[in-house]
Amino acid sequence: MESTEYDILNYDKLKKQLSFNFAENKAINDLNIKPDAFIPVLFSLKFGGDWSFKTSELEAMAVKEKITRYNENTGEGYTLERVTLFVNPCLISNEGKVLRLEKCGAKNERELVERPFRVKLDAEDIVQAELNPKIMEISLKRIKGPLSFSGSAAYGVSHEIEHLAGCERTGKFLWEFKYRVQG
Numbered sequence: 129m130e131s132t133e134y135d136i137l138n139y140d141k142l143k144k145q146l147s148f149n150f151a152e153n154k155a156i157n158d159l160n161i162k163p164d165a166f167i168p169v170l171f172s173l174k175f176g177g178d179w180s181f182k183t184s185e186l187e188a189m190a191v192k193e194k195i196t197r198y199n200e201n202t203g204e205g206y207t208l209e210r211v212t213l214f215v216n217p218c219l220i221s222n223e224g225k226v227l228r229l230e231k232c233g234a235k236n237e238r239e240l241v242e243r244p245f246r247v248k249l250d251a252e253d254i255v256q257a258e259l260n261p262k263i264m265e266i267s268l269k270r271i272k273g274p275l276s277f278s279g280s281a282a283y284g285v286s287h288e289i290e291h292l293a294g295c296e297r298t299g300k301f302l303w304e305f306k307y308r309v310q311g
């Protein structure tokens with residue numbers, strides 16, 4: 129069969145994907161981290177959001193923060209994604225109570241839950257991944273705990289810690305809210 133332009137494009141894509149997978153494996157190796165522990169980072173980078181993963185040997189969770197850097201003068205910017213991976217995390221403290229609606233990937237409805245506004249946690253191992261869409265780079269570095277998060281990332285930590293502990297709370301649903309028309 130003659131090779132078409134389409135085949136060449138597909139071949140190029142496949143080649144890039146294979147070398148991406150190779151670089152991914154090399155990064156995991158260079159970091160000297162168990163491949164299982166890195167899974168939540170891969171999920172967070174590939175599918176977005178926060179993820180946790182548990183085996184009989186380890187617990188791991190990845191929490192994503194989105195940081196937009198915008199230049200008012202040029203009118204240009206980008207959203208950096210910072211994914212922090214915690215291997216065998218341990219929660220040190222919770223502060224505040226925030227009511228919010230959350231949609232868990234494992235459920236099909238949003239629920240009203242209470243989350244801490246601020247959390248402090250540590251882990252056996254902490255790795256920070258930063259995806260920069262401007263330079264198309266994913267950088268990885270090991271960092272020292274304990275770390276504190278507030279707002280969105282704190283809600284994510286609390287949600288994923290609950291998954292790891294296997295004690296998800298169930299809250300009220302949207303259809304239990306009342307509508308009120310003002311005026």
Ligand SMILES: [Zn+2]
Nearest residue numbers: 232233234291
């Ligand atoms: Zn969830």
